[in-house]
Amino acid sequence: xxxxxxxxxxxxxxxxxxxxxxxxxxxxxxxxxxxxxxxxxxxxxxxxxxxxxxxxxxxxxxxxxxxxxxxxxxxxxxxxxxxxxxxxxxxxxxxxxxxxxxxxxxxxxxxxxxxxxxxxxxxxxxxxxxxxxxxxxxxxxxxxxxxxxxxxxxxxxxxxxxx
Ligand code: FES
Numbered sequence: 001x002x003x004x005x006x007x008x009x010x011x012x013x014x015x016x017x018x019x020x021x022x023x024x025x026x027x028x029x030x031x032x033x034x035x036x037x038x039x040x041x042x043x044x045x046x047x048x049x050x051x052x053x054x055x056x057x058x059x060x061x062x063x064x065x066x067x068x069x070x071x072x073x074x075x076x077x078x079x080x081x082x083x084x085x086x087x088x089x090x091x092x093x094x095x096x097x098x099x100x101x102x103x104x105x106x107x108x109x110x111x112x113x114x115x116x117x118x119x120x121x122x123x124x125x126x127x128x129x130x131x132x133x134x135x136x137x138x139x140x141x142x143x144x145x146x147x148x149x150x151x152x153x154x155x156x157x158x159x160x161x162x163x
Contacts, residue, residue: 055085063162070158078114083160087111088149089121090158091132100160101135102147112146121146 062084073079073092080089080103087103091114101121105112110125114132121130128140135146152159 065160067158067160069156071153071156073158076116078116081160083149086147088147088160089114090151090160093133097133098151098153098158099133099135100149100151100158101130101132102149104147105142106137106144106146107140107142 105123128142
């Protein structure tokens with residue numbers, strides 16, 4: 001084997017090392033871009049999938065809603081409010097009684113409304129009807145009654161709690 005001058009051998013090794021470093025750099029760059037791309041796609045998908053579970057957990061943690069000034073609600077009228085993240089309604093009946101019910105239809109989750117002149121809670125989506133005193137489903141497709149809450153009239157406010 002012929003003797004290779006020390007300088008040529010060193011130059012060859014330097015080129016090999018530079019090539020390996022360049023390949024490593026490109027591979028790392030591609031890996032980093034791939035990770036960013038996966039994050040950009042994956043995070044919204046994760047948020048989309050996790051939201052119902054997070055909403056359910058948040059809703060489950062809420063046990064009370066305080067409605068300041070709601071005690072002035074005239075008899076025969078209602079007030080929509082949020083119980084946690086869910087629409088709900090407070091009804092002040094003409095006999096003086098108070099009723100708080102969930103305002104989410106048990107059929108396909110449309111928001112229901114109180115119709116005092118017809119003494120009913122009505123869901124306009126498919127004609128569901130509920131009793132405004134009990135929340136019981138009385139006509140149409142709703143399979144279950146509305147969620148019923150306890151109502152307490154305190155000084156200048158109404159406190160609604162999970163029954
Ligand atoms: S969503 Fe209310 S009756 Fe269908």
